[in-house]
Amino acid sequence: MNTLESQPHFTADSAFSQLVPALYHAPWPTDDMLEKLPFGRDLAGLVDHERDPKDNRDTPGHVRAVVKKALQINENGLGAVVPTDNDELLYEMAELECDYLAIYESPEMTAKGWSAEAAKGYIAVCALYHDIGKVIQRDRHPTIGYYHLQYSAEQPALRGMFRTELDYWLFLHIIRFHDVFGVVSTGEGSLSALVDLIPMREMSEAERLGILHLFLRINLADIAGTVPVRESKIRNMMSDLRRAAAAMPAGGKGTQPTEGLAFREALIAADISVGRAVARIGRMLAEPGLPEYQDVGLDIVIERELMAIQGSNVRQFANTFSHVCKLDYLLRFVRALQNNAKEQGKPVRTVVNAFVALLCRVVNEYGDLTYRLGGDRRRIGIALKGWTREPGTTTKLCNMLFDDTHLALQWATEEATAWFYD
Structure with a gap:
């Protein structure tokens, strides 16, 4: 794997660029790698019973499992973590996988340095860090993790892993809202919760859909790393993604930029x-x-x-x-x-x-x-x-x-x- 070409969002020779191929060899960093990673000590704490908060005993196995599930999704699509023999559902997941690949290989995304291969590395790193807030507290850990990464002493080292401010922002954004698709799928959240996943600035539909797909895949890995994914769960998640796409002017099929506020109102109106x-x-x-x-x-x-x-x-x-x-x-x-x-x-x-x-x-x-x-x-x-x-x-x-x-x-x-x- 050519790290520089396949991981354009991480700085050359950075710990993250080295991490991606290492995770595909073994879905958890070695001790030496953890020492090189920003917040590596906190990552180690997620798999250490002695450092875990009392109410967080599921974490050691969970974090490793989520990384493994994310890599399986990267290689074989959504169906890799959904146990089902339902041909109709398998077709729906394959169809959504085709949409995902088409988006990340589109001219709009390519111009911004994305590709399906680049997305794989980004997803792997996000899966590794997604529960970082649990080293402090389990409840509301996505928000806690977001602020922990931004305002701790290792923040400059974390920022140095990313080539651009947008790449860094998206990583933090995924940590903060990595559970939203799952929450909406249960009914605890409304479709309007997906508003938070998308910036309010002008974006093409390919960019917006690309972000939504990233969140869905990481959230699905998070669920699959905890319990078997029921058919109803993945159906709801895919339905919510499609309804969010339908709120865009071209129904998620075009590339016309639209105002952020207009998309927000359309998403709420859909529910x-x-x-x-x-x-x-x-x-x-x-x-x-x-x-x-x-x-x-x-x-x-x-x-x-x-x-x-x-x-x-x-x-x-x-x-x-x-x-x-x-x-x-x-x-x-x-x-x-x-x-x-x-x-x-x-x-x-x-x-x-x-x-x-x-x-x-x-x-x-x-x-x-x-x-x-x-x-x-x-x-x-x-x-x-x-x-x-x-x-x-x-x-x-x-x-x-x-x-x-x-x-x-x-x-x-x-x-x-x-x-x-x-």
Whole structure:
């Protein structure tokens, strides 16, 4: 491998240029290589039980696995990490792989120094560093890792690995948002969360799509390094990528530059229908994996309950819901709610009704925050960690939702907080 030609985004003879071919030989740096890498001691800490935070014991095997999965995706496409015999799904993944290769070999990307081969090296390095924030704290580690890389003493050495400021920026950007595709695929995030992945400056569609593909591949490697990738997971991720592409003027097939703000608004508008709200709720209920929540007819149950609660306000709710960019830690509660209901013998419909009521209450409570003075809309996040802060609280809230829903909604709302994305 000619490192200079195949890795144009890293400075010649840099540790990163040496790292890429080394990872293909063995998907983890040697001790000597770690000493040369910026933040190498922190990387070593990710695979050292003695240095791991108490709540982070899955990290040693996980980080190595993610690097290995990223290399498999590089060599054999998305299907390399998705166990399936479904011919239709295999075809869809192969089709998306062709789109990815076409983008990275396009004249627009070539002019900026990209190629499919260059992307492989970039993905490998990002996979190695993606969880660097976990040396400090597991929760919110993407954001923590982003700031850790920027404001630690080794930052100049890290910057020196990259040829341009744009290459350096993209690396930091991937660290910060490496889990967004996975979050959107579960319903915890709305499609508008993908706005954060793309700069607001003028870009060609090839550039925007190229960035989205990078994020999808790294996020997929992250998931595959933790658990087997279910068919529904990769279908949702690919669907979200295609919907983001469709928000571009040429549907992701052209190269016409468009204003960043216009793309942002188009992406949000793609998620404001009642149907999209129902689909998002369905994803959240299906994510824990219990078979009774995988029923294709569950969307009708969700829609009926949503209509019963919201009435004529249902379209306004869906619009507001699309601006709720993140429902932080909600899936932990969904799992607890479903398991609690299963232990008590509660039917699926009871769980759906309770969950939709809970979601409506929280979104309506904080929905006014999506409006700016003058009528513009902003994206918000709602933090729900308080619902699963400790097991006794979670159990009590679950039981209360079934027995005294109104009181449970009041309590749950008091335990929620919101923040601004925009």
